[in-house]
Amino acid sequence: MSYKAEYIWIDGTLPTAKLRSKTKIVETGAEPPLWGFDGSSTNQADGRSSDCVLKPVFTCPDPLRGGADALVLCEVLDTDLSPHASNTRAELREVAERFAAQEPLFGIEQEYTFFRGSRPLGFPENGFPAPQGGYYCGVGADEIFGREVVEAHLDNCLKAGLGLSGINAEVMPGQWEFQVGPLGPLQVADQLWVARWLLYRTAEDFGVSATLDPKPAKGDWNGAGAHTNFSTRRMREGYEAIVAACEALGEGDKPLTHVRAYGAGVESRLTGAHETAPWDEYSYGVSDRGASVRIPWQVEKDGKGYIEDRRPNANVDPYVVTRLMVDTCCAALEKAGLD
Numbered sequence: 001m002s003y004k005a006e007y008i009w010i011d012g013t014l015p016t017a018k019l020r021s022k023t024k025i026v027e028t029g030a031e032p033p034l035w036g037f038d039g040s041s042t043n044q045a046d047g048r049s050s051d052c053v054l055k056p057v058f059t060c061p062d063p064l065r066g067g068a069d070a071l072v073l074c075e076v077l078d079t080d081l082s083p084h085a086s087n088t089r090a091e092l093r094e095v096a097e098r099f100a101a102q103e104p105l106f107g108i109e110q111e112y113t114f115f116r117g118s119r120p121l122g123f124p125e126n127g128f129p130a131p132q133g134g135y136y137c138g139v140g141a142d143e144i145f146g147r148e149v150v151e152a153h154l155d156n157c158l159k160a161g162l163g164l165s166g167i168n169a170e171v172m173p174g175q176w177e178f179q180v181g182p183l184g185p186l187q188v189a190d191q192l193w194v195a196r197w198l199l200y201r202t203a204e205d206f207g208v209s210a211t212l213d214p215k216p217a218k219g220d221w222n223g224a225g226a227h228t229n230f231s232t233r234r235m236r237e238g239y240e241a242i243v244a245a246c247e248a249l250g251e252g253d254k255p256l257t258h259v260r261a262y263g264a265g266v267e268s269r270l271t272g273a274h275e276t277a278p279w280d281e282y283s284y285g286v287s288d289r290g291a292s293v294r295i296p297w298q299v300e301k302d303g304k305g306y307i308e309d310r311r312p313n314a315n316v317d318p319y320v321v322t323r324l325m326v327d328t329c330c331a332a333l334e335k336a337g338l339d
Contacts, residue, residue, distance in 0.1 A: 001028040003068040007035055007054050008197050009076050012043035012086040015264035016212075016315045019197050032056045032072045044076060044086055052084060053077040058190040063159035064201065071160060073194055088319040089189070095323045096185040099330035102339050105236075105306075106188040106322055107165065107181030107229040111314045112199065113216040114146040114174040115209045120217055121145040122173025132171045132221060145174045146208065153195075153202040154178065160198065162191045171222045181229070185326055189318035214269040214313040223269030223276070224314035230325050231306035234338045239303040241338045246284040246293050246307055248332030249325075255282035255292070258328070261320050263313025270311060277310070 008021040020042055026032055039045025039052035054074035062069040076084040083090035096104070114121035122145030123129055134143050150167055157164045157178070165179045180195055181188045196212075203210045215223045234241040249258065259266055259279055270279035277283055277292040284293035284307075286300045292311055299305030312321045333339050 002026060003028055003070065004062070004065055005032045005059075005070050005072045006062055006065075007032070007056070007072045007074055008194065009037075009054055009074045010086065010088075010193065010317075012039075012084075014043070017086065017317065019193070019200065021197065028068065032059060032070070035074075039076075039084075044084060051079055053079060053081065055081075057089070058194065060160045060162065060194065063156040063198070071194055071197070073190055088317055088323075089186070092185055092189065092319045092323040092326075095327050099326050099334075102330050102333065103233040104185055104326050104330060105182040105231050106185060106325075107179055107183075107306075108188055108192055108318060108321075109177055109179050109225070109227040109229070110192060110195070110212075111170055111175065111177045111224040111226065112210050112212055113172065113224055114149065114176070114203065115211055115216075116207070120172065120174040121208060123217070129173050135169060135173055135175070136171045137168050143173070144169055146176065146206075149203055149206045149208060150176050150178075152205075153199050156198050156202055157195050160194065162195055162198075163187070164195065170224075172217060175216070175222075175224060182231075185322040189322050192318045212313075212315040214263060214265045214315055225269065225276075225310065226263070226312045226314050226316045226318070226321070228309045228312050228316075228321050228325065229306050230309065230329065232330060232333060232339075234333060235304070235306060237304055239300070241333055242295060242299060242305065242307060244333055244336050244338055245329040246295065248329050249293055249309070250282040250284065251332075254328055256280070258309075258324050259311050261316075261324060262311050263316040265315070266311070266313050269313060275310075279311070 002025050005024045005026045010017045035054045040047045040050040056072045058073040062071050167178045180192045270276045272278040275289045283291045285291040286295045287297040294308045
């Protein structure tokens with residue numbers, strides 16, 4: 001007997017990596033082994049030395065095939081089994097282990113947009129739909145487009161055992177969001193990548209595509225982000241650590257270091273309009289969706305909780321954003337004696 005293991009990995013495409021996958025037949029009862037692929041076809045090697053290695057790091061049930069079949073997320077290694085240059089998970093792993101005692105947790109809000117052909121789902125063939133406003137968390141066929149795909153994706157993620165915490169329609173027709181977490185840095189990033197793969201694969205069956213483009217429709221429309229909620233144990237216990245984390249994200253060159261790694265095309269989305277702060281200015285505030293980092297009103301009221309970095313694009317690499325936030329905030333909290 002055997003089962004199908006769908007090996008999933010992140011390729012080397014720049015400026016935004018793509019997901020790839022292929023199927024291996026594995027003997028029942030056996031763990032998915034190391035496997036290989038042609039890196040010259042994924043922007044990860046050249047043809048003269050094209051072999052790359054897939055190392056399984058996260059396995060979950062395959063909700064599409066069912067039975068004993070599995071989805072297998074992998075890190076990409078060179079043939080000497082060292083991390084490939086495109087392997088951003090390896091960098092996160094080191095930082096997450098270094099600050100594990102602070103118990104960092106993340107919740108990532110993944111926005112995305114459905115397209116049919118060259119237009120967002122819900123956009124008429126000629127002209128534009130009514131202005132944004134009624135679409136957010138809306139109901140009715142005149143305002144909501146793609147719900148059947150969204151529900152199927154949610155069901156697939158839950159069957160896979162992924163830690164989704166919710167879904168909602170967003171402010172533009174055909175634009176939606178799902179949330180992953182709260183989970184640790186590696187867990188939230190691994191599960192977000194698998195949830196993205198399931199999004200693309202589920203949409204295939206409905207004849208639509210899903211994009212993480214940060215500005216899928218030009219003009220007076222919101223972009224698509226991946227708002228990243230973050231806390232440590234001390235932040236969940238007291239407000240002093242909340243403020244210290246916000247201050248740390250604004251120190252020195254940190255704002256530009258972070259925002260430049262928060263996804264290609266970030267300048268097109270972070271304009272200071274459409275519920276964003278300008279990409280080159282850092283700010284934080286309570287209940288302020290025009291700030292770089294928002295402190296929810298309930299957090300100020302309770303004197304503890306989490307912060308929301310609103311700058312990451314929908315196309316951000318979750319291994320990168322979680323690494324940067326853990327490294328910056330946890331190092332500052334440690335230095336301040338708030339670890």
